[in-house]
Amino acid sequence: MTPGAPEHGPSPRDTAASIVRTLREAGHLAYFAGGCVRDEILGRTPDDYDVATDAVPDRVRSLFRKTAAVGAHFGVVLVKSGGVVVEVATFRADGAYTDARRPDSVRFSSPLEDAQRRDYTVNALFLDPLAPPQHPPGLGPVRGAVIDLVGGLDDLRARRLRAVGDPDQRLTEDHLRALRAVRLASKLGFTIDPPTAAAITRHAAELRGVSRERIGDEIRMILSLPSRAAAITLLTSLALDASALTEPHAPTALARLEALGPGETPFPLALAAWARDRGLARDEAATRADADRWRRALCLSNDETVGLRTILSTRLALESSWARWTIPEKKRAASGPWFAEGLSLYAAESPGPAAEVRDEVDRLSRDGVGLAPRPLVTGEDLIAAGLTPGPRFRSALERIYDAQLAGEVRDRATALELVRGLIV
Structure with a gap:
């Protein structure tokens, strides 16, 4: 993951490319991976950059001065350089997902197996940022060489979101992937591949078992999109509204949500x-x-x-x-x-x-x-005027403030006189 670029120094992309170069010079495979590759191919500015490598976590930590092993069990190390933090993950294959969220075990593996474990093909692309620029047919120019092992480029050309491999298996592994599909398709203006959409609908009820906090986070991101009305229409068409909101499925027009613009x-x-x-x-x-x-x-x-x-x-x-x-x-x-x-x-x-x-x-x-407006008279003013605080203070002050709001009282002296009449 890469927070925003620092005001001075290398960009997040340059920092990530430097990490790739260091790993390659040490004899390892290393590529950009995931959403940053997808976004660069689409001509979008990535929110962050991730690196995938065949170097195991201990090896990664030995090659860089500032690191943190936030997910060593899953092969993830954070590398900090020039004020930018990049997630460096070892190529891996996942074991079973008995909690429908994380794999019970992982095995360090190859780029192919790493791509095959990912959720959607457009998120399973790699990019060699050190290679000469390419221009994939039907897509924009890319600063590097794209490694496509699962057909992600074809799906980008078709503006289609498709699960990697068996969509039922991908959704069984992590039920939240259904909401992520809605968010990603709506963000990019993609359609969801029919077999993937059908699998999402089949597994919609399983969303009830996902942490409510994780569901809420996805809904926040979906409703922050400019295309929020289209996103909620898609979410509802996939029958995800019932599980997300814990109420009956309710297909309906979204006139109010659309009217917000x-x-x-x-x-x-x-x-x-x-x-x-x-x-x-x-x-x-x-x-x-x-x-x-x-x-x-x-x-x-x-x-x-x-x-x-x-x-x-x-x-x-x-x-x-x-x-x-x-x-x-x-x-x-x-x-x-x-x-x-x-x-x-x-x-x-x-x-x-x-x-x-x-x-x-x-x-x-x-x-x-x-x-x-600022009140003409406050409780402190009444005490300073020698009045004893009591239960009528608040109601009297509210009545005087109402008179002020109505334009019936316009100066402090008149307001104090009226308050005295209400309290004394």
């Missing part, structure tokens, strides 16, 4: 749009129950859960209560957390009424008072 969208807002597209959160009680169920299903953080619940509740309030609220009530709501996202969800459902709310909020923000 491809731009950056907060995760709780994307979740809320998906929930509404599935017919959830019809009233306040259902909103609480649905948000709590998704919290458990996706292992949401407290902040994410509050965001989801608040966005859904805000949409409901805008639809049913906004028109009869007072000016102070509207200002308090509009200045509260997640209001903008709740309004965005409302706009995805009811563009006309939402536009009216947006216009009114804009007018209220420019009325000379603002949506959330």
Whole structure:
């Protein structure tokens, strides 16, 4: 894995190529491997660079000064150079996956067996970065020589995601590969090979056995994609929604999720749009129950859960209560957390009424008072004025602040006088 390039010094690619060169000069095979190869062939900038080699972990550690054996059992060593960290893994073949997540054992092997153990053919390519540039037919130029042992280049040309070997076996080994297929195909704009898609659907129920945290992480990444609506459509078409969300399979149009557009969208807002597209959160009680169920299903953080619940509740309030609220009530709501996202969800459902709310909020923000002005009077002011704290302090301060929001009180002296009348 390679974090972003440092501000100065070699790029992540140059660092990874230097590691390959060191391994080769020491008499070993070494290539770029996995997603970085796929992305370079597609003309994309890889998020990170991984290296695969026939050097065993102890040998890798002996050749580089700064290393960490984070997965020595699986042949993985992190090599740090110039502020960049590169994952260096020994070619391996995997044993059985009894926990449907990791192999029980591994055996160091060859490039062919290493490619054959990987999930999808487009992730099972190697690249020799020290070789002269190539231009694979039907694809863009590549800085190095591609080693394709499983037909990944043909799948890249066809913009197709296909499991390596037997798709049922690949999915049995790690059930989360089903969600990864959705994410990768949607990210790249690929279709899923029909036999692979059929296997995903056959194994969809097995996703229930995967850690909720891992499922939640995949859903976060899927909903962060510009193509999130298409991704969720694909996920649902493969019957993965039931296992991911622990609720019945529900094929449905995604009008709200699509209406959010491809731009950056907060995760709780994307979740809320998906929930509404599935017919959830019809009233306040259902909103609480649905948000709590998704919290458990996706292992949401407290902040994410509050965001989801608040966005859904805000949409409901805008639809049913906004028109009869007072000016102070509207200002308090509009200045509260997640209001903008709740309004965005409302706009995805009811563009006309939402536009009216947006216009009114804009007018209220420019009325000379603002949506959330600094209070003219605080509890400390009342104590300084000689008033004794008591149960009426809070209600009196809230009433005065409402009067301030409504424009009925505009100076501190008047506010203090009114508070005295409410408390004394």
